Amino acid sequence: MKNDKQVAEIVEINKKVPCEKSVHQQIDIMQAYTDAHRVNSGASTVRREIECLKAIYPITFRHVEESDLVVGRTDVLPVGFGCVTSVGGVGHYCTFSKLNALRSQTDDPADLSRLDAIEAYWDDNDTRSIFYEEALTPDTFGKFVDGKYGAVVTARLSGTMLNYGMLVELGIPGLLEKIEASRAGHPESSEFYDVMGECVGLLAKVVRHHVGLCEEAKVGAGATRIAQLDRVEDALSNLLVRKPETLIEGIELCWLYTLIAGVVNYGRADVYLGELLSHDLDEGILTEDEGLQVIKSWFLLIDARHSNVNGRVIVGGKGRPNPQAADRFVRLAIEAVRQNRTVEPQLTLRCYEGMDDGIYQQALECIGTGCTYPMLLNDEAVIAQVRSALNVGEEAARNYVPFGCGELVIDHASVGTPNALVNVLKMLTISLNGGIDPFDGVDRSNGVALLPPSEMHSFEDVFNQYAALLEKYFDDCARLHWHSYEVMNDQCDFLLTSLLTDDCLDNGKAVLKGGVRFLGGTNETYGNINAADSLTAIKKVVFDDGAYTLDEVVKAAAANFEGYDGLRQALLDAPKYGNDDACADGMATRLHDFICKTVRSTGEAAGFHNYGTVLINNQVNTEWGRKTGASTDGRLSGMFMNNGNNPQSGADHNGPTAMLNSLLKLRLGDHAGSVQNIKFSKGMFATKMPVLRALFESYWRRGGSQLMVSVVDPGELEDALVHPELHENLLVRVGGFSARFVALEPDVQQEILARTLNE
DSSP, X not given: OOOOTTSOSOOOSSOOOOOSSOHHHHHHHHHHHHHHHHHTTTSOHHHHHHHHHHHHTTTTBOOOOTTOSSOOOBXXXXXXXXXXXXXXXXXXXXXXXXXXXXXXXXXXXXXXXXXXXXXXXXXXXXXXXXXXXXXXXXXXXXXXXXXXXXXXXXXXXXXXXXXXXXXXXXXXXXXXXXXXXXXXXXXXXXXXXXXXXXXXXXXXXXHHHHHHHHHHHHTTOOHHHHHHHHHHHHHHHHHTTSOOOSHHHHHHHHHHHHHHHTOOOOOBHHHHHHHHHHHHHHTTSSOHHHHHHHHHHHHHHHHHTOOSXXXXXXXXXXXXXXXXXXHHXXXXXXXXXXXXXXXXXXXXXXXOTTOOHHHHHHHHHHIIIIIOOSEEEEHHHHHHHHHHHTTOOHHHHTTEEEETTTEEEXXXXXXXXXXXXXXXXXXXXXXXXXXXXXXXOOBOOTTOOOOOGGGOOSHHHHHHHHHHHHHHHHHHHHHHHHHHHHHHHHHOOOHHHHHTSTTHHHHTOOIIIIISSEEEEEEEEESHHHHHHHHHHHIIIIIISOSSOHHHHHHHHHTTTTTOHHHHHHHHHSOOXXXXXXXXXXXXXXXXXXXXXXXXXXHHHHTOSEEEEEEOOSTHHHHHHTTXXXXXXXXXXXXXXXXXXXOSTTOOOSOHHHHHHHHHTSOSTTEEEEOOEXXXXXXXXXXXXXXXXXXXHXXXXXXXXXXXXXXXXXXXXXXXXXXXXXXXXXXXEOSSSEEEGGGSOHHHHHHHHHSOEEO
């Protein structure tokens, strides 16, 4: 099925800054990229990719801004190369909606004609469009994220974490030497190594370009600003001849590489930058405040990319070679996010027994200001989870990192991109209606023979039919996910990602072509807790109490409960997950175990080293909820679904301890990531910190994996709905990412507002 260009490629929560280049200049660059792709259509994929990259770098970099202490800003055009849709697209991409938007910005017939020609070319050559044409179906599998489907698929390479430690250790000259040393063992991959060398040459060209941009920025500047730019320019010049020796050099090398690689997560920054910072502090090159200002500047550049649900910077945790030096970076990083108060980076603190308690306390106090960061992960639980879910040993598991909304991978050694998504709640409504989606009347049974509700006579009939439908979809998801890798391999190699991914150079192969150490994937599931609560309500109201028949309940939900107030109230009164209720939590655990084990087995059968469920969330729980019919937990048609593995917003009534107790019952070892969002008042953080610490530490000791905390004043969110201009800096956790509350869509705001506020 052809790519439906009317379905948006990405929902931008934080709008990008306007392009610095004129429409005519943008078209020139996109034309050059298109020509490079066309001219090299008969060449190898590595040759075509490097020639295309040369067409967009360094020309798409923006000028240095007045406040930049670290430099490197890019314009992302509607045509180019990337890994994810949040900053451009996937592989050789065309973001058709953005290309079309350019038409309204010019009335030049020649430019409009060129735009038409560019679009026509990419209709046949956009990487995701090629995949969509082979994978999509009219009724079962839609384009990411088309909410009318119960399952959607995509082609992308999300969550790649580069080996910045190797980049810092080798620098540009050392990286060239490593490429040549690796070449000797793989004479059959000569062109691969040739192009890898050209990638390093492109990086050097980008560095030299920024030396020139610094020179331009000095024109008309004052003495203080010139001194700042001289420091950056000296750092850039040094990078051309040796490896980094200072914090600014390390950040600049890693940052500029990141931008041309198109990746949007930044790994264990305290590991690869901590020693450089310590060197600068000890040698008097930087004061602590100067170091803080440099880190703040880098973090502001990360935020300026507006990668929506990405931008992870991970600090802390076990497995760091020099924890003392790393912790010096951690302290400044926490202070930087407190002062910047931006949506990105998503600073993530790995906590562990024996860590510096001062850092833990600093993190809690930072969260208490309402900046949502750092997110807290518990190494004692997550390392064991990673060993099981990702099928790796202890040493690799200690080097875990969460990316995006919380999916887990091994830093610079694995792939875990979520290229399939399933609306678990919609699947239940389809199963209960004999294969027909009650929201739009479309048959989405996917070839599974499903009984009508009148022919299901026990709860086990209900559950087993639902399980059969889920299993068929999960199996197809894994197969299509694997095919997304095949399609991407036919089109490109993700050269700059491959260069800094473990084993690619040693194997002489690109990341998805046998290069990466652990080739895995993930399936994002949504509405899990609504589905579990719906099953709990059916079991109680229909089969335990006998108050209504299953047919009556299904008909009431199909009518969005209009005229069925009493029945709906009975469903709402049934036990709900999030209250430490054995019945509701037991059902959630049963469904969770089935989903996780089924996803894992279907993925392994498809060829993945590891394949796991991720119960993470962006705003899709709300977007998908808009096109999901009423459910038997009492939820109305079109209403948001639960967030991640959290209770349905507002369904937890017994306090934070009970809510956390419910979370603890979902087994960690079978899934590859989740989110635990919880909301507290600022007053509680200000006056009851010992109580909060005790609550959190009890949760950690009993196996809790992570916490993502929003801290707001009572009534603050409500007032922001009425007076958004007064709350521009009000930050909240949405799912696995943060956002400015006033920038969110109204129903996403309502979902966050409905969450229980613990005071």
